[in-house]
Amino acid sequence: MAELFESVNWALIAPLIVIQLILQVVALIDWFRIERTNGPKIMWLFIILLLNMIGPILYFVIGRRQE
Amino acid sequence: MMQFLTVFKREMLESGRNFKWIWVPLVFILLGLSDPLSTYYLPQIIESVGGLPEGASFDIPTPPPHDVLMMSLAQFSQLGVLVISLMSMGLIASERKSGVAELVLVKPVKYSTYVSAKWTATSVLVLVSLFAGLLASWYYVNLLFGDISFLHLLATWFFYGLWLLFVISISVFMNSLFKVPGLVGFMTIVLVILTSIVTTVLNHILDWSPAKLSPYIRMMLSEGNISGDLWATALITIGISIALLAAAIYTFRTKEMA
Numbered sequence: 001m002a003e004l005f006e007s008v009n010w011a012l013i014a015p016l017i018v019i020q021l022i023l024q025v026v027a028l029i030d031w032f033r034i035e036r037t038n039g040p041k042i043m044w045l046f047i048i049l050l051l052n053m054i055g056p057i058l059y060f061v062i063g064r065r066q067e
Numbered sequence: 068m069m070q071f072l073t074v075f076k077r078e079m080l081e082s083g084r085n086f087k088w089i090w091v092p093l094v095f096i097l098l099g100l101s102d103p104l105s106t107y108y109l110p111q112i113i114e115s116v117g118g119l120p121e122g123a124s125f126d127i128p129t130p131p132p133h134d135v136l137m138m139s140l141a142q143f144s145q146l147g148v149l150v151i152s153l154m155s156m157g158l159i160a161s162e163r164k165s166g167v168a169e170l171v172l173v174k175p176v177k178y179s180t181y182v183s184a185k186w187t188a189t190s191v192l193v194l195v196s197l198f199a200g201l202l203a204s205w206y207y208v209n210l211l212f213g214d215i216s217f218l219h220l221l222a223t224w225f226f227y228g229l230w231l232l233f234v235i236s237i238s239v240f241m242n243s244l245f246k247v248p249g250l251v252g253f254m255t256i257v258l259v260i261l262t263s264i265v266t267t268v269l270n271h272i273l274d275w276s277p278a279k280l281s282p283y284i285r286m287m288l289s290e291g292n293i294s295g296d297l298w299a300t301a302l303i304t305i306g307i308s309i310a311l312l313a314a315a316i317y318t319f320r321t322k323e324m325a
Contacts, residue, residue, distance in 0.1 A: 012104065012107075012207075012210075012211075013104070015100065015203075016097070016100055016101075016104070019093050019096055019097055019100075020097070022089070022093060023093050023094075023097075026086055026089050026090060027090075030086055053097065056090070057090070057094055057150070060086065060087075060090045061153045061154065062153070064085070
């Protein structure tokens with residue numbers, strides 16, 4: 001694994017990480033502001049925080065109430 | 068026209084509040100980035116995962132630049148379409164369910180204005196997102212694999228955008244048929260998949276089916292010129308989309324609202 005980390009050009013990967021962070025932060029802000037979600041609200045907090053990339057997207061697509 | 072703008076603006080405001088204007092473009096950028104990157108690092112990934120017998124080696128040929136761009140398009144066709152149909156499934160259906168649609172239509176707003184303004188608002192969001200995603204993919208392809216001209220990127224955006232507009236039209240049509248958002252999303256996905264399957268099965272008859280936009284775009288990218296087939300397919304796609312919208316407006320009129 002160490003070799004892999006050295007061989008990767010981090011300037012290339014950085015945008016991915018930044019986008020993923022923005023998604024996560026926006027999802028969190030929305031999570032704090034929203035009153036109710038589909039399913040238990042606390043569950044979505046864990047999904048947003050623990051699932052990289054997919055968590056915030058899942059939250060926006062399914063977790064927010066369609067209103 | 069004024070009414071159209073009012074409904075349109077309200078819809079834009081709504082998607083801003085929902086953070087749609089942030090997360091949809093970001094998702095498309097993510098989808099666009101992932102394939103050029105993972106293709107580029109494929110040899111390293113295989114090496115680090117291991118499991119290959121000692122001494123085994125195989126060369127993975129570097130794909131030509133336009134193939135990598137097409138991989139991103141394939142990504143948009145799967146996850147992108149999924150996101151679009153899930154995002155737009157509540158477009159009208161949930162407003163009918165909650166009664167907001169009634170509030171809007173009590174005022175002298177025409178059904179056609181209401182439906183087309185919503186369609187336009189979603190389309191603008193999706194087209195901008197698609198452009199952001201394609202731009203990201205194009206930038207990485209140019210960096211890692213080789214040149215694709217910007218004009219080709221614009222053409223890809225235009226023609227592929229038509230396919231996504233087709234998906235949105237299906238979704239709006241389904242919104243007029245069903246009241247439950249989940250059902251709308253499901254039926255939209257089913258219809259899109261059905262279009263692809265029918266096109267594959269009747270490949271020799273359906274030369275200009277909307278689902279053939281992607282293959283023709285691939286041809287355009289590899290050969291460099293826009294074929295007559297691509298134009299014809301584009302026109303057909305626009306035609307079907309308009310017909311779907313008209314059908315949606317018609318069903319709204321005849322159906323008891325909300």
